[in-house]
Amino acid sequence: MIKINIKKNLHGSQADMLLDVNIEIKSGDFIALSGKSGSGKTTLLRILAGLEKATGNLHVDDKVWLDENKFMPVQKREIGFVFQDYALFENMSVLDNLLYVQKDKKLADHLLHVTELSELRNRVPNTLSGGQKQRVALCRAMMKRPKLLLLDEPLSALDTTMRTKLQNEILTLHKEFGTTTIMVSHDPSEIYRLASRVVVLEHGKIINDGTPKDILLRTSGSQKFSFEGELLEIKKVDIIFVAIISIGQQLVEIVVSQEEAKSLKVGDLVNVSTKAFSPTITAY
Incomplete structure (x- = not known):
């Protein structure tokens, strides 16, 4: 169980706002964070990761990641984070990018097999396509078997065919590792395909929370x-x-x-x- 009760003042280009989120997430859930740009989605991910500070409380299972007396540093949090820009080590091979996180070659080989990257294990990132780089980033995020996987629109720059392929791989790894996943996305089809729950933010507040079907299907009457x-x-x-x-x-x-x-x-x-x-x- 993840218990989030945090507040943080944000200074946006349009106006200042208070990010104020109080929510509980079950272990193993796949949560989609949705909402307009500037609503606080990425900031919330960064707070969960320990990349930004906030006031309040953050409990993951029986551990305190944040309260008035404690701020657990990012390196001690059991997380995987996948950004839009891959953030790979360009001077390292695909395999070495994974082993840099955790010296577990068996796990690295397994992740490369699941994501169909085994034949590219010795290539360096600048010789890969965007979709291949994103798969490497996903594998690297899973190398510590994270309790919490954070995805910040990781597929937004990819074409439709590649997006669908990586969505399937994300879901496969999410289920296999039993990870709790929180993903920022603006793509309704992606949210519907992957998420078990959708949380909608607006001006730093949760304005909607429910299943993808309840949130995304807006038909009424006939x-x-x-x-x-x-x-x-x-x-x-x-x-x-x-x-x-x-x-x-x-x-x-x-x-x-x-x-x-x-x-x-x-x-x-x-x-x-x-x-x-x-x-x-x-x-x-």
């Missing part, structure tokens, strides 16, 4: 689907109006009425939903 997107363009085609909307990494076209076309403007964050076979588009 709606068949509901998606958020950005309105990119409204164009007139013959006698009808067509809205071009960006939803995730895809563009969709929706026929709208003349009244809807007049009420919407480019850049609007919109909700696209349908009842039966009649899609509707509503601006927030």
Whole structure:
């Protein structure tokens, strides 16, 4: 069990805010941290890792990582941390990057096998692709069999195919090692595929907490689907109006009425939903 009750004043580009999080996480859970940029997600990960200080309490199982009298340094916390930028040792081989953390060749060989990196064990990072580097970073994070694995949008720079592959590998390692995992992500499909619980932050506070299905599926009544997107363009085609909307990494076209076309403007964050076979588009 991880018990988090921390506070920290943050100074953002827009305004100052108080990061105030009080939550309990069961051992072995996979938690997705979601929310807009600047809501405090990465800072919370850094506090859990011991890279930043805060006031309050942090208990992991029977150990105190933080309270008014104690601050456990990062090197003593049983964590693995995977960043967006890999942070590998460029002068070391793939295998040596892992063994630098823990001199356990059997474990290193196993991790390289699971992530299909065995044949690249003697290569140096600058000869690897982005997806391969991220797999090395993941393996390195698992070398201490961490109680807590922290993932800060580790797959955001990868293409869809590679993201899906690494998501599967992350889930495999999470289950095999029984690690409690906390991941920052803005990708709904990634959150739905990996997480058992979603915690949404806004201005440093938890505003939503539940299962991926409860948090991400926003249909109601007789709606068949509901998606958020950005309105990119409204164009007139013959006698009808067509809205071009960006939803995730895809563009969709929706026929709208003349009244809807007049009420919407480019850049609007919109909700696209349908009842039966009649899609509707509503601006927030």
